[in-house]
Amino acid sequence: MPPLQRRQLAAAAAFVAAAVVLAVQLITPSPVVVSVGENGTNVSELGTYFTPEDVAVVAAAAALLGASGTYLLVGDSSTPDAVNSTASAATASLPESDSAAVDSPASERSSGPEPSDDLVETRREELEETARRLSTNERAVYETVLDAEGTLPQTEIVAGTEFSKATVSRTLDTLESKDLLERRRRGMGNVVYLR
Numbered sequence: 001m002p003p004l005q006r007r008q009l010a011a012a013a014a015f016v017a018a019a020v021v022l023a024v025q026l027i028t029p030s031p032v033v034v035s036v037g038e039n040g041t042n043v044s045e046l047g048t049y050f051t052p053e054d055v056a057v058v059a060a061a062a063a064l065l066g067a068s069g070t071y072l073l074v075g076d077s078s079t080p081d082a083v084n085s086t087a088s089a090a091t092a093s094l095p096e097s098d099s100a101a102v103d104s105p106a107s108e109r110s111s112g113p114e115p116s117d118d119l120v121e122t123r124r125e126e127l128e129e130t131a132r133r134l135s136t137n138e139r140a141v142y143e144t145v146l147d148a149e150g151t152l153p154q155t156e157i158v159a160g161t162e163f164s165k166a167t168v169s170r171t172l173d174t175l176e177s178k179d180l181l182e183r184r185r186r187g188m189g190n191v192v193y194l195r
Contacts, residue, residue: 011068018065025058127194130180137163141171142194145181150194154183157192 124146131142144160145152152160158168172192175181183190 008072011071014064015068015072018061018068022058022061022065025054025061134175137167137171138175141168142175142180145192145194152192153186154190154192 127146131139131146134142140161140163141157144157148156154168154172157172158165161168163171172181172183176183179195181195182193184193
């Protein structure tokens, strides 16, 4: 079982246990016993009130219930794969005119150094061979970045290929999934780097 599923299972178990403890404590509070008397001890029960121990159990169960419930609801979306798949699905379901305004799911990633011009020059033959194996749109976008020495803002790819923003974004998604290039967020846009 993957670690993420184990964590979800543990959070679900904690959620259920906390809910049961909280329900039992709230339904059946402990009676308070009071001793009163001048000539002796008179013991009587006054309704159903909560003792400090009951309050502590209720508070702990409520905190655990809230924490585990929050993790179950939003814990998955903080993982990169879930964020990327959710954003990709949302972008793919939009019409072309709307999806152009949505940033790519990988646009928020920023890892590794930027490729140097020397690296692109030493690998040019390999990169050109890769370009020849791509489909028409993929080849056009890939070669545009290659001609720019391996680094180009996404807006310049749109201008250089005359594809729509949405087409360029979808094509970059495909090339990125093939691990041929990477988009990184720079200011209000993305910069595309060859790998």
